[in-house]
Amino acid sequence: MTSRRGFIKAGGLALFGIGLGGIPGFLADAVAGTKTPALFKRKKVLVCIFQRGAMDGLAAVTPFTDEYLKAARPTLFMSAAKGSANKPLIDLDGRFGLHPSMSAFETVFREKRMSIVHGIGSPNTTRSHFDAQDYMESGTPFKKGTESGWLNRAVGLLGHEAATPFQGVSLTSSLPRSFYGYNPAVAISNLQDFNIQMKGNTQAVNMTAKSFEDLYDQTSSGLLKETGKESFDAIKMLQKIDSKNYKPENNAVYPNTGLGNSLKQIAQLIKMDVGMEVAFTESGGWDTHFNQGTETGIFARNVNDLSESMMAFWADMGTLQDDVTVMTMTEFGRTVKQNGTGGTDHGRASCNFILGNAVNGGLVHGLVNPLAVENLEDGRDLAVTTDFRGVFSEVADRHLGIHNDKVLFPDWSGKKIGVMR
Structure with missing residues (x-):
């Protein structure tokens, strides 16, 4: 009872x-x-979006004055020049242009509430999707067997015990590598169904229970037992929430896509005040080997979905925007030179987007040298000039108040680049 x-x-x-x-x-x-x-006590929330498949950062945020890039991409290169037959890039600073399908980002960039990091990536040179994602999510790019993910470690470094099992939440069908570990984290495939998967969490029980009471009773120790009976009372109430008829604030309209629906549900959880402090979701389809397109095509559709979904979420946050920071990530970028099928192949560096009121916004951070062959990694790829751990740690430090980089990212002792104020 x-x-x-x-x-x-x-x-x-x-x-x-x-x-x-x-x-x-x-x-x-x-x-x-x-x-x-x-x-319902307010907490800061970090929302991470993993773009699986490796986003072409040179197409998302293009150094449009680079003649080497123009020559390397005869059918994929886009210009910022006005009055051309095609939609121009959105000129951000005279050098970098935002893809026109990401126009939803322009206002927050101008308002200095979005920062972009270019040339970001992993020091590990693998071009395997699986390995690169694993290294980025574990936060240990040269250790394959790391048991925990960096977001799970972030949860453990928040400085207080979890009051609910919702401290770390992934809106995915199974727990992502980022949340593997010893600290509380759950995966919820859909709030409407409220299916929870625990695979990968070493303190959770890998079982299917008929009810949350069954799950509680069958767990003698570990994450679920430690959350206490009252957490399960809250969970049972959450099951009754009419998420299907949720009405976003400020007339926000989420795209009817996997990412849009996931961010809408994260917004609901934030407003429910269930104790969530780290949220995760993902976006697929970024492996653009064929017919990548320019102002139209698969890449344009993907970046449109990303930007429209993020900005709907941001509008929906309303007065809670000070409490939320959103950060994207992708395992690596694409080749500078287009291939013979109108696409790009696995590369090295890409870019990411950080949205929040405490970011050092309105800037494209990082170093992108002229894309001459002698400046490219292996003579073909945008060089990684910013280690992803430097950016991820700075965001976690500034937004969540985590100040233990040695635990968050073991074996890393690099510098932060000033993406946060």
């Missing part, structure tokens, strides 16, 4: 989650009187 305190806390959670205009005073007072942290 649900305890009275559990019901009060979960009831407040449900009322807030379905947007009934705030929590009644008597419920707020009741929650404030409990010994555990209120579930």
